[in-house]
Amino acid sequence: MTTDDQVAASVLAGLASMSRRRLQRLLLDRSPTNALQELRAGRAPGDSMAMSDSLLERLTVQARAVDEGVMARLIAESAIGVTTVGSAEYPQCLADDPERPGVLFYRGELSALNAERVGIVGTRNATAAGRATAEELGAALAEAGICVVSGLALGIDAAAHRGAVNASSAIARCVAVVGNGLDECYPKRNVRLWEQLIDSHLLLSEWPPGTAPDAFRFPLRNRIIAALSRVLVVVESREHGGSLITARACLDRGIEVMVVPGSPKSRASAGTNLLLRDGATPATSVVDILEAVGSGVRHLPAPVSTPLDAVSAEVVERCAAGPATLDSIVADCELGIGLVAMAVADLLAAGTLCERDGWIEVAGSRLVHPVTPQ
Amino acid sequence: MIASVPSATLLGARGYPVTVEVHVGRGLPGFSMLGLPDEACREARDRVRAALMSSGLEWPDRRITVNLAPPRHRKTGSGLDLAIAVGVLIATDQLTAEAVGALAFVGELGLDGSIRHVPGVAPIVGVRAENDWVVPPDGVSEARVVASGRIRAAASLRGLVDALSGSAQWAEAVAPVRAVVDDEHVPDLAEVRGQPVARLALEVAAAGGHHLLFVGAPGSGKTMLATRLPGLLPDLEPDVALEATMIRSAAGVSLPAEGLVRRPPFRSPHHTSSAAAMVGGGSHYMRPGEVSLAHGGVLFVDEMGQFAPSVLDTLREAVESGTVAVGRVNHHVTLPARFQLVGATNPCPCGEGSAPGSCECDERSRQRYLGRLSGPLLDRFDLRVAVARPAVGELMGDGASEPTAVVAARVASARTVALERAGVLNASLEGVLLDQWAIPDPDAALRLRREMEHGRLTGRGYHRVRRSARTIADLAGRTDAVLSDEDITVALSMRAVIARRAHAGAA
Ligand SMILES: [Zn+2]
Numbered sequence: 001m002t003t004d005d006q007v008a009a010s011v012l013a014g015l016a017s018m019s020r021r022r023l024q025r026l027l028l029d030r031s032p033t034n035a036l037q038e039l040r041a042g043r044a045p046g047d048s049m050a051m052s053d054s055l056l057e058r059l060t061v062q063a064r065a066v067d068e069g070v071m072a073r074l075i076a077e078s079a080i081g082v083t084t085v086g087s088a089e090y091p092q093c094l095a096d097d098p099e100r101p102g103v104l105f106y107r108g109e110l111s112a113l114n115a116e117r118v119g120i121v122g123t124r125n126a127t128a129a130g131r132a133t134a135e136e137l138g139a140a141l142a143e144a145g146i147c148v149v150s151g152l153a154l155g156i157d158a159a160a161h162r163g164a165v166n167a168s169s170a171i172a173r174c175v176a177v178v179g180n181g182l183d184e185c186y187p188k189r190n191v192r193l194w195e196q197l198i199d200s201h202l203l204l205s206e207w208p209p210g211t212a213p214d215a216f217r218f219p220l221r222n223r224i225i226a227a228l229s230r231v232l233v234v235v236e237s238r239e240h241g242g243s244l245i246t247a248r249a250c251l252d253r254g255i256e257v258m259v260v261p262g263s264p265k266s267r268a269s270a271g272t273n274l275l276l277r278d279g280a281t282p283a284t285s286v287v288d289i290l291e292a293v294g295s296g297v298r299h300l301p302a303p304v305s306t307p308l309d310a311v312s313a314e315v316v317e318r319c320a321a322g323p324a325t326l327d328s329i330v331a332d333c334e335l336g337i338g339l340v341a342m343a344v345a346d347l348l349a350a351g352t353l354c355e356r357d358g359w360i361e362v363a364g365s366r367l368v369h370p371v372t373p374q
Numbered sequence: 375m376i377a378s379v380p381s382a383t384l385l386g387a388r389g390y391p392v393t394v395e396v397h398v399g400r401g402l403p404g405f406s407m408l409g410l411p412d413e414a415c416r417e418a419r420d421r422v423r424a425a426l427m428s429s430g431l432e433w434p435d436r437r438i439t440v441n442l443a444p445p446r447h448r449k450t451g452s453g454l455d456l457a458i459a460v461g462v463l464i465a466t467d468q469l470t471a472e473a474v475g476a477l478a479f480v481g482e483l484g485l486d487g488s489i490r491h492v493p494g495v496a497p498i499v500g501v502r503a504e505n506d507w508v509v510p511p512d513g514v515s516e517a518r519v520v521a522s523g524r525i526r527a528a529a530s531l532r533g534l535v536d537a538l539s540g541s542a543q544w545a546e547a548v549a550p551v552r553a554v555v556d557d558e559h560v561p562d563l564a565e566v567r568g569q570p571v572a573r574l575a576l577e578v579a580a581a582g583g584h585h586l587l588f589v590g591a592p593g594s595g596k597t598m599l600a601t602r603l604p605g606l607l608p609d610l611e612p613d614v615a616l617e618a619t620m621i622r623s624a625a626g627v628s629l630p631a632e633g634l635v636r637r638p639p640f641r642s643p644h645h646t647s648s649a650a651a652m653v654g655g656g657s658h659y660m661r662p663g664e665v666s667l668a669h670g671g672v673l674f675v676d677e678m679g680q681f682a683p684s685v686l687d688t689l690r691e692a693v694e695s696g697t698v699a700v701g702r703v704n705h706h707v708t709l710p711a712r713f714q715l716v717g718a719t720n721p722c723p724c725g726e727g728s729a730p731g732s733c734e735c736d737e738r739s740r741q742r743y744l745g746r747l748s749g750p751l752l753d754r755f756d757l758r759v760a761v762a763r764p765a766v767g768e769l770m771g772d773g774a775s776e777p778t779a780v781v782a783a784r785v786a787s788a789r790t791v792a793l794e795r796a797g798v799l800n801a802s803l804e805g806v807l808l809d810q811w812a813i814p815d816p817d818a819a820l821r822l823r824r825e826m827e828h829g830r831l832t833g834r835g836y837h838r839v840r841r842s843a844r845t846i847a848d849l850a851g852r853t854d855a856v857l858s859d860e861d862i863t864v865a866l867s868m869r870a871v872i873a874r875r876a877h878a879g880a881a
Contacts, residue, residue, distance in 0.1 A: 123731065124734075125730070125731055125733065125734060125735060125736045127730045127731040128730065130731060154737065154738075155736065236731060238732070238733070266729070266731060267731060267732035268731025268732060269731075323729040323732075324729075325571070325760045325761065325762045326759075326760070326868075327568070327570060327571040327572055327759075327760075327761060327762060327764075328762055328764075330571055331568050331569070331764065331765070332765070337571055338860045338863070341860070341863045341864045341866075341867040344867060345821065345863045345866065345867065355870070357721050357740070357744070357760060357870060357872055358589055358758065358759065358870030358871075359730050
C-alpha cells in the first residue's frame with residue numbers, strides 16, 4: 001500500500017459518520033485514495049454504497065475538513081502501520097471475521113498474531129486477587145507460547161498484559177487492542193506497558209491517530225478482542241461489566257468462553273458467575289485453559305506455600321471468599337478482635353493479604369495449581 | 375426625667391451589660407435611639423409603643439431619647455425591648471423607680487404586650503448574675519442556671535406592671551412552652567448487631583477522646599453507630615456544661631427542662647448547611663454554629679467529602695484549637711468548639727461501592743473522591759474504620775450485643791485512669807507524657823518500625839497509634855506503661871489507610 005493510500009484510509013476510518021460496515025465495503029473494490037477523492041467530490045463511491053443524500057453530504061463535509069498533511073505526520077511520527085481489509089498485510093485471523101475492521105492500525109510486531117491466541121478480560125475495578133489471577137494467567141500463557149490478547153484497560157486487562165510482558169521465559173508476544181488512536185497512550189497510568197507493547201509486542205486499533213478514547217469505542221474494541229481469541233477467559237466482571245460484551249461477542253462467534261470462578265460474596269465476580277450459570281467453562285487453573293486451547297500442557301511449577309496456623313488459615317479462607325472488613329472477618333470467624341488483628345497484620349506483612357481503604361483481600365491469584373503427572 | 379434600667383445584649387455566646395437610659399422631655403414628639411443599635415434593636419420603638427398601648431398604658435406624646443450605654447459595642451436583637459419599655463414607664467411616672475429597684479430585664483415585646491423569649495437569656499443574665507432579673511417564662515430555667523440573684527418570670531407587660539406596683543402577684547414560672555429536648559435519651563448500643571470492630575472503635579473513641587472516621591457505603595450503619603457515641607460519654611464537667619448551655623441558649627436551640635446542658639450534645643449538620651450554620655455568624659450577634667453547638671459532645675459529619683472545602687478547613691482548625699473564630703477579620707468573636715469529631719464518608723463517588731471490585735469506580739475516581747478530605751484533616755482521625763453492611767446472619771443472630779450502660783462503665787473507668795495518670799485523655803497525650811506512658815514492648819516496637827519502613831505509618835501516625843493503643847490497653851485493664859504487640863496491632867488495624875496514593879503516607 002502506498003503512503004497516500006495509507007493516509008487516505010486513515011482519513012476515511014476517522015470520519016465521524018463512517019460506520020464500520022460501510023468503511024470496509026467502501027475499501028473492497030477501490031483504493032482508499034480513490035474512495036476519498038470521490039467522497040470529497042460529493043459522489044457516492046460505487047453503487048455498492050446505498051447511502052442517503054444527507055449522509056453523503058455529511059461524509060463529504062467531514063472528508064473535506066481533514067488535513068491529510070496532519071494525518072500523514074501523525075502516522076509517520078508514531079511509526080503507525082496502516083493496513084486495509086483485502087491487503088496482503090491484513091491479519092488473516094481477522095480477515096475472516098464478519099465484523100472485521102476495514103482499516104487496522106498497529107504498532108509493534110504484527111507477527112505476534114501468528115501464535116495461538118487467548119483473550120483475557122475483566123473489570124477495571126478488580127479485586128487484588130483478580131488482578132493477581134490475571135497476571136499469573138498472562139505470564140503462564142506467554143510462557144506456554146500463547147499470545148495473550150486484551151484491552152489495556154486498568155484492572156484485569158493491564159494485569160494480564162503485565163504478566164505476559166514481564167514473564168521471564170515468555171515464548172509468545174502479547175496483543176493489546178485499544179479504543180483510541182495509537183499516537184497517544186490511554187489510560188495514562190499504563191504508559192509503561194504501552195511502551196513495552198510497542199517495543200516488542202503488538203498494539204492494535206481500528207481508529208486513526210488523533211482519535212480520543214470515547215466511551216462508545218470500547219464496546220467496538222471488545223469485538224476485535226473476541227474475534228482474535230481462540231478462547232476467552234473472563235477473570236472478574238460485575239453484572240453489567242463491559243467484559244460481558246466481549247463474552248457475548250465470543251459466543252456469537254462460537255468461541256469458547258472460560259471463567260475464573262469467584263465467591264458469591266464478591267460483587268466483582270457476580271457477572272462471571274452468571275456466565276458460569278449460563279454454561280461458560282470454569283477455568284480454575286492454567287492447565288484448564290491450555291487444554292481448552294489444545295496446546296501442549298507443560299509442567300507448571302507449583303508455588304511453594306508455607307503452612308498456616310489455624311487462625312490465619314481461617315482468616316485467609318474468609319478473605320478468599322471476597323474482600324472483607326476487619327469487622328466481617330471477626331464476625332464471620334467468631335474470633336477475638338485481637339487474635340484476628342494479629343493474624344491479619346502478619347498475613348499483610350507476608351504479602352498473603354493486602355489492604356485498601358480498610359478492606360482486606362487475598363493478594364494472590366485464585367488459580368489452583370494441580371500437580372501434573374511427571 | 376431620666377430612667378436607667380439594667381439589661382444586657384448578646385455577642386457570640388457572651389452577654390455584654392447594657393444600661394438602658396430613657397429620657398422623656400419637651401420638644402417635638404419623636405423617638406431616637408443612641409448607642410449602636412442594630413436593625414432589630416431599632417425596631418423596638420414600634421414594638422414598645424404598640425405593647426404599651428395594647429396593655430392599657432400610655433405612650434407619651436413627647437420627645438423620647440433612648441441611650442444604650444456603653445456606646446462602644448453594637449447592641450443586637452429585640453431582647454432590650456422590655457428594658458426600654460420599663461424605662462419609658464419610669465420616665466413617664468407610670469412606674470416608680472423605687473418599685474423597679476435594681477431589677478434587670480430581658481425579653482422581646484409582642485404588639486399585644488406579651489413578653490417573648492429571645493436567644494441568649496443564659497449568657498445575658500449571666501453577665502449580670504448578681505442582679506435580680508425579669509425574664510420571659512421560657513427563659514426562667516436557663517436563667518436560674520447562671521444567676522445568683524432572684525429570677526422573676528413575666529408573661530405580659532400588663533402583668534409585669536401590676537406585679538411591680540404591688541397590685542398583683544408575680545407569675546409563677548410556668549412550664550416552658552417551647553419544645554424541650556431530652557438529652558438523657560440516646561439510642562442504645564445494644565441495638566447495633568454485629569460490627570464488633572466498629573463498636574470497639576466507638577468505645578475507644580469515647581474512652582480516649584479520639585476522633586473517629588467511618589468509611590462505608592450507605593446502609594453500613596455509620597449514622598447508627600455515631601448516634602450511640604454520646605451515650606458512652608460521661609456527664610459534662612460543670613464548666614463545660616455551663617459553656618454548652620450558654621452556646622445553646624445563644625443559638626436559640628432548645629435546652630433541657632432544667633436549663634443546664636448536662637449530657638454531651640450530638641450535632642449532625644447536613645452537608646448542604648451554610649457556612650454560617652456550620653461555623654457560626656450570619657447575624658449581627660454572631661450566632662454560634664454547629665461546631666460550637668457540639669462543644670463538649672459529638673459532631674457527626676456525615677458525607678464529609680460533600681462539605682465545602684472552606685468549611686472542612688474551619689473544622690480542622692476547630693479540632694486543632696478547640697475554638698472557632700466567627701465573623702470577619704476585624705470584627706469577630708471566638709467561640710468554644712471543643713468536640714469529638716465523628717466523620718463518615720462513602721468509599722467512592724457512586725455511593726454503592728465499598729468492597730474492592732463492587733462497583734464501576736476505578737482506583738483513580740476513588741482516590742479523587744476521598745482526596746477531597748485533605749491530608750491534614752484525615753490525619754486528625756486516630757481511628758479510621760471501614761464499615762460494611764453486616765451479613766444477614768449477624769443481624770439475625772441471637773447473641774445479644776452489649777448495652778450502652780455496660781460499655782459506658784468501662785469507658786468511665788478508663789477515662790478515670792487516664793485523667794489520674796496524665797490529667798488529660800489519651801488522645802491529648804503529648805511529648806514526655808506520651809513517651810512515659812505508651813512504651814511499645816519489643817515485639818510492638820518491631821511491628822511499628824516495619825510499618826514505618828513500608829511507608830504505612832508516618833512519624834505523626836506513630837504517635838497517634840500509640841495514643842489509641844494506650845486507650846485500648848486501658849479499656850482492657852492493662853494500665854501499666856507498656857503497650858503489647860496486640861494493643862499496637864489492634865490500634866493499627868483501626869487506622870485504615872485511606873486514599874493511599876492521593877495522600878502518600880498520610881497514615
Ligand atoms: Zn463506586
